Structure formats: structure tokens, C-alpha cells
Amino acid sequence: MTVSILWFRRDLRIHDNAALQWVCDNSTQVIPIYIHSLQEEKPWQPGAASRWWLHNSLLALEKKLADHGLRLKYFCGESETVISKIIEETNASSLVYNRLYEPHLHKRDLSIEKKLQKIIEVLPFENSLFFAPGSILNNQQLPYRVFTPFYKKIRPLLTPGHVEHDSASLASGLKSLKDVAVSSAQSLISLNLLDEPNWHEKLHSHWRPGEDHAFELLDAFIDDAISHYDVERDIPSIEATSRLSPYLHFGEITAQQICHSIWPLLEGQRDSKTAQSAEVFLKQLVWREFAHNVLWHFPETATEPMDKRYKxxxxxxxxxxxxxxxxxxxxxxxxxxxxxxxxxxxxxxxxxxxxxxxxxxxxxxxxxxxxxxxxxxxxxxxxxxxxxxxxxxxxxxxxxxxxxxxxxxxxxxxxxxxxxxxxxxxxxxxxxxxxxxxxxxxxxxxxxxxxxxxxxxxxx
Ligand SMILES: Cc1cc2nc3c(=O)[nH]c(=O)nc-3n(C[C@H](O)[C@H](O)[C@H](O)COP(=O)(O)OP(=O)(O)OC[C@H]3O[C@@H](n4cnc5c(N)ncnc54)[C@H](O)[C@@H]3O)c2cc1C
Missing domain, CATH: 1.10.579.10 (DNA Cyclobutane Dipyrimidine Photolyase, subunit A, domain 3)
Structure with a gap:
């Protein structure tokens, strides 16, 4: 029997989730966990709006996992300590997660990986960008500092990909897993993500966090707005953009899933005008990729100007x-x-x-x-x-x-x-x-x- 700890972070989805897929393919028992560790997120602890989103996104994931007989378990505290205790209690043999790329979180993950791999198999997957940051370099093997050449390099490498869309096979993979209880698990509410009720209540009338809603938005966008995205995306009174940014940030949908879904349009399946417009939309996803590469190579730019003259x-x-x-x-x-x-x-x-x-x-x-x-x-x-x-x-x-x-x-x-x-x-x-x-x-x-x-x- 193999017991895996599946550590959810900003990959709050079940589809196209490399870590979860590995668990389905290789484990018989699973401990799905989320650790709230404000200390480790410093100085970039999620703000009030992000915490509202996170709370509701976790709730959506919790429900999805529950449909398959699995219970998302919440913990607060230092990640390494929490995970070590879970290993002690459950005899888990592997820790599986998708990588985060923000410099302070990546550093934390590497330190956990180094310590825990002495006692457990640690398996990080690359799953939130098209390509692992740092892997796209210019001809001098240096990071790109200008978007257009970055885009030109990456665009021919993009493909529709092999995104898992067959819910039936994922469901049977999840059903075959047995949930393992952990005595110290807490409730979602105890994470105290919702601390400003008067302000965040109104967000419910504008957003529905969670993987299913990400796909509803994407489908609606593909049905209509994507065809005129190139001309209407700058007009703020029109709902002409996808509004997928929070879903992408929290990993409720991946850039690859979006690319997969719009691929037929990019190939001209609807008409050449839509193909052109879909290309402009894809370019925005590459801006996201570029931004993550910039932060990866120049971590100081979260707080310091890239151009040091602007002190x-x-x-x-x-x-x-x-x-x-x-x-x-x-x-x-x-x-x-x-x-x-x-x-x-x-x-x-x-x-x-x-x-x-x-x-x-x-x-x-x-x-x-x-x-x-x-x-x-x-x-x-x-x-x-x-x-x-x-x-x-x-x-x-x-x-x-x-x-x-x-x-x-x-x-x-x-x-x-x-x-x-x-x-x-x-x-x-x-x-x-x-x-x-x-x-x-x-x-x-x-x-x-x-x-x-x-x-x-x-x-x-
Ligand atoms: C001052 C400033 C601050 C910003 N802060 C954020 C932020 O904190 N989080 C955030 O996701 N975006 C940020 N953006 C980029 C952009 O405004 C949002 O991504 C976009 O408005 C989100 O709406 P959408 O999902 O409908 O975008 P769409 O037009 O539908 O684009 C699809 C996706 O592409 C990505 N994208 C689009 N434009 C950009 C861009 N310029 N840079 C990087 N990625 C992009 C986003 O992930 C977006 O969801 C910022 C832009 C500016 C000028």
C-alpha cells in the first residue's frame, strides 16, 4: 500500500493537475492537504481580496474532492513541521505537489525537499506555466528582458498539449484512492481567511471561485467574446476579456488548458478573423509567462526597480x-x-x-x-x-x-x-x-x- 501526501497550494483544481494525476496512477491511499502558513509567505502574505478568493476556492476544491470520497485537510503553521507530523502519524511514503515559482516560496520548497527527501519520496511537478521558468533563454543563454523576442521564441513551442479532459478516467482514478485521516487536521474556517466580512461580502455578487466556474467563463468567452477580443479588449465598459486572471493565479485553470481549448480557433476553425483575435488573447498568456520568468531571474524586482536609477x-x-x-x-x-x-x-x-x-x-x-x-x-x-x-x-x-x-x-x-x-x-x-x-x-x-x-x- 502506498500512501501519498498531496499538497495543494496554488493548484486548486483536479483536472490537468500533474501532482494529483501522479497520485492517482501510483498510490492507493492519499492525504490531500492545504497548509496556511502566513509566516512563510512573508512579505507577500495574500491580501484581503486574495484571502476571500482563497477561502472560496478551497471550499470549491473541498467539495470536488468530497464527491470522490476524499477529504481536504487544513493545517496552520510551518509547512515542514506540519508535513513531518503527518508523516509520523500516517507512515506516508511520498510528498507530491506542483511547484510554485515566486522566489521566497520556491526557496522554502527547496529547503523542505532537501530535508524531507531523507525520509520520504518528494515529487514536485511543473504545472502552472507553459514551461518551467528559466528554461526559455535567448541565444546567449541569458534571460529575456524584452517581451517581443521572448514571445517569438516561445510561440512556435506552444502546442494544444495533451490536456486530460476525460472526467470519467479522472473520476475512476480518484475513486480508487482511499482517504487517510489525520488527527490534527483543522477546519477551513479556522484558517481565518475571512477577516473583513463587511468588505468581502459584496465580492460574491461578482465572482464564483472554483474550477467549474473557470471553465464556465472560458466556454462563454470562447463562444463569443474571443472573436472580437482584439478590438474590444481595451474598452472597459464591455465584458470583452476573459476575467480568468484570479482563476489562473490560484491554479483553478492552467494556461495549457486554455491554450488547448482555443487551439482549434487559432488554427482557423471558426474564421480567419477569430484566429487573429485568439492569437492576441494567447499573447496575453505569454505576457503572464514573461512576467513569471522576469521574477524568476530578477527576484528583487518584486520590491526594487529593475532600472536602479529609480531609487x-x-x-x-x-x-x-x-x-x-x-x-x-x-x-x-x-x-x-x-x-x-x-x-x-x-x-x-x-x-x-x-x-x-x-x-x-x-x-x-x-x-x-x-x-x-x-x-x-x-x-x-x-x-x-x-x-x-x-x-x-x-x-x-x-x-x-x-x-x-x-x-x-x-x-x-x-x-x-x-x-x-x-x-x-x-x-x-x-x-x-x-x-x-x-x-x-x-x-x-x-x-x-x-x-x-x-x-x-x-x-x-
Ligand atoms: C499596474 C498593473 C498591475 C497589474 N496587476 C496584475 C495582477 O496583480 N495580477 C494579474 O493577473 N494581472 C495583473 N495585471 C495584468 C492585467 O491587467 C490583468 O491580467 C488582466 O486585466 C486580467 O483580466 P483578464 O483575465 O480578463 O485578462 P485577459 O485579457 O482575458 O487575459 C488573459 C490572461 O492573460 C494574462 N495577462 C493579461 N494581461 C497581462 C499582462 N499585462 N501581464 C501579465 N499577464 C497578463 C492574465 O493571466 C489574464 O487572465 C496588471 C496590469 C497592470 C497595468
């Missing part, structure tokens, strides 16, 4: 300005609408993310890290790699960053992408009222000042 002293400091930005009280409708959408739903449209981050870092001159921290706490899709890359790109201090003189003018952006104020009216109906506050800052002069600051910084 702390470059940025202004103003609690008042930062507060107005976080609360959506800048007096600039598109910015305030975006910040309200974030607060109400835990998500913000990509175009608006670019506008609000440009305003914070360029017009207000505040440090990109302040904005990244706010996003970290309030986004349901907060992702260290994507968030750091996004912020540094806009602030002009990251890899392949927007040139310093690219300052998104919120009014021009509104004219281009929300000309009928549909997005603004949705999130900020009060913007038409006479007493709506005036802009907190003059856009033209703050832009000029930003350009001067950047120019000076570059030439010094």
Missing part, C-alpha cells in the same frame, strides 16, 4: 495624495471610477489599471511600490509576477518598460476608450453632479513636471 529618492511622498488615489477621490472621473471598480469587485480592467497607475507614478510622482501594495491588498487576482511587471512597466523603471514620456492622459484615454461614459457611469454615477470635486491636480502641468523629473533622472 526611493526619485519618488515624491504624500500621504494625502496616496489616500485620495486609493479612495477614488482624485476628481478625475476615469481614475475614480477605476478605483471604485477595484474596491467593489476586487478587479479592474487592464486599460484602467494602466491609466490609474500612470496617474499615481507620473502625475502624482508617487512610488510604484505604493500602488503595487494597494493592488496587492485589493485585487482578487493579485499576482506577484504580473503585478510587479505591470507597475514597473507603467512607471518606466522595469523590463521592457513604457518610455518615460508615455504619460497616459486620463481625459484623452476616456475619449478613446469610454467616449459615452458607460464605464464611468457604471462605477461613478455621481461624476455628473455639480458638486463633484475638481481634479486634485492639473494634468498638463503635472505631466510636464513628471517629464522634467524623469529627464533629469536619466541624465544624472
Amino acid at each position: 526611493k529618492s526619485f519618488w515624491r511622498s504624500s500621504k494625502r495624495d496616496y489616500h485620495a488615489w486609493t479612495k477614488g477621490e482624485t476628481g478625475i472621473p476615469i481614475i475614480d471610477a477605476g478605483m471604485k471598480q477595484l474596491w467593489e469587485t476586487g478587479w479592474m480592467h487592464n486599460r484602467v489599471r494602466m491609466i490609474v497607475s500612470s496617474f499615481l507614478t507620473k502625475n502624482l510622482g508617487l512610488n510604484w511600490l505604493q500602488g503595487a501594495n494597494w493592488f496587492w491588498d485589493t485585487l482578487v487576482d493579485a499576482d506577484l509576477a504580473n503585478n510587479s511587471l505591470g507597475w514597473q512597466w507603467v512607471a518606466g523603471c522595469g523590463v521592457d518598460a513604457a518610455p518615460y514620456y508615455r504619460v497616459f492622459n486620463p481625459n484623452t484615454q476616456t475619449k478613446r476608450f469610454d467616449s459615452n461614459f458607460i464605464y464611468i457611469n457604471t462605477w461613478l454615477p455621481e461624476h455628473n453632479e455639480l458638486d463633484y470635486p475638481q481634479p486634485m491636480i492639473d494634468l498638463a502641468s503635472s505631466r510636464d513636471q513628471a517629464l522634467d523629473r524623469y529627464k533629469q533622472n536619466i541624465s544624472s
